[in-house]
Amino acid sequence: MFKKIQSLFSSDQKQFRIQPVVSLHGLGQPQWTPQNYTALARQAYASNAIAYRCVRMIAEAASSIPLILYDANSELITHPLLDILKRPNPLQSGRDLIESIVSVLMVAGNSYIEVSSLDGTPRELVSLRPDRVQVIPGANGWPEYYQYSVYGSSVRLPAETVLHIRLFNPLDDYYGQSPLEAASRSIDTHNSASAWNKAMLDNAARPSGALVFAASEGKLTNEQFDRIKSELESTYQGAANAGRPMVLEGGLDWKEMGYSPKDMEFTETKNASAREIALAFGVPPMLLGIPGDNTFSNYAEANRSFWRQTVVPHVGRITEALTNFLAPQFGKDLRLSFDLDQVEALAPDRDALWKRVNDASFLTEEEKRTAVGYGQ
Secondary structure: OHHHHHHOOOOOOOEEOOOOOOOOOOOOOOOOOOOOHHHHHHHHHOOOHHHHHHHHHHHHHHHOOOEEEEEOOEEEOOOHHHHHHHOOEOOEOHHHHHHHHHHHHHHHOEEEEEEEEEOOEEEEEEEEOHHHEEEEEOOOOOEEEEEEEEOOEEEEEEHHHEEEEEOOOOOOOOOOOOHHHHOHHHHHHHHHHHHHHHHHHHOOOOOOEEEEEOHHHOOEEHHHHHHHHHHHHHHHOOHHHOOOOOOOOOOEEEEEOOOOOOOOOHHHHHHHHHHHHHHHHOOOHHHHOOOOOOOOOOHHHHHHHHHHHHHHHHHHHHHHHHHHHHHHHHOOOEEEEEOHHHOHHHHHHHHHHHHHHHHOOOOOHHHHHHHOOOOO
């Protein structure tokens, strides 16, 4: 069969021979986005609206929560650690730094913060691009230093000067796995559906097809074939030519060879992929305007779930990492935390807690203050 089909298109023929041809269709191997930072940043974050919005929502929400510094049980209003977190470097504010840390965690699964010190005291914090940092382990298996490479030049950064925050990765001892990587196949599917839709619009919103020349009409010469092909490309393809009627000469007939958007369930395919992307990031689809999600009864409930289950855990991870890395360098028993009382979305939860504590007549005033986070 293959030799018979191949003979129809042999290079030594001057004319196309019209014979019955069997068109064999099969599913090829899918082409997935490579699992590296550059490819994911370009093909997923920069080219997919759902993934982009998920990353931005989490990063902006996390950076909006005020940080609090405690010395034992007392809150500190002023302290050098608070100053450096408020203005970590000349180009960023504290909110910009937290937003950068969370964003690269979502994209790369790893965030590196270089700490510059003067006289043993941290003076500057800079977030490093994760694709430029390489972990170099020592003989004991722990990172000995970090190699930062850019534009062909490399510099070694001692491990004690770099704070490495990473998400859990079951297959790697040194690098984390990002939600973007877990969602990459759904992102590829979503992007392919958008590309297919664009191609349909560029081709008059019609499925692919073929012009069939009846064998009873004789033979189609190369000149006739080239002319018909040129007319199709110049006259009937493109969004500007949508709906233009096609005039066929004798012996020519148009046969569709593709599925329509309705047959492919095009819209539902995109929505299903979008829901999977949102699931990987922990963002309720309702907050993204994705139809078909009835998990939450209303928007406010979905928003509270987003803050409680996604934003707060990321902020807790970052503040704990900053505490463990920076606090000992200031020589005091310091602890960083965050103020959820300033989060408007969590106000109903806070009001419910205060009401329960206030109604607990068996608690003293001091115990009530401690229960709601205002202990001495």
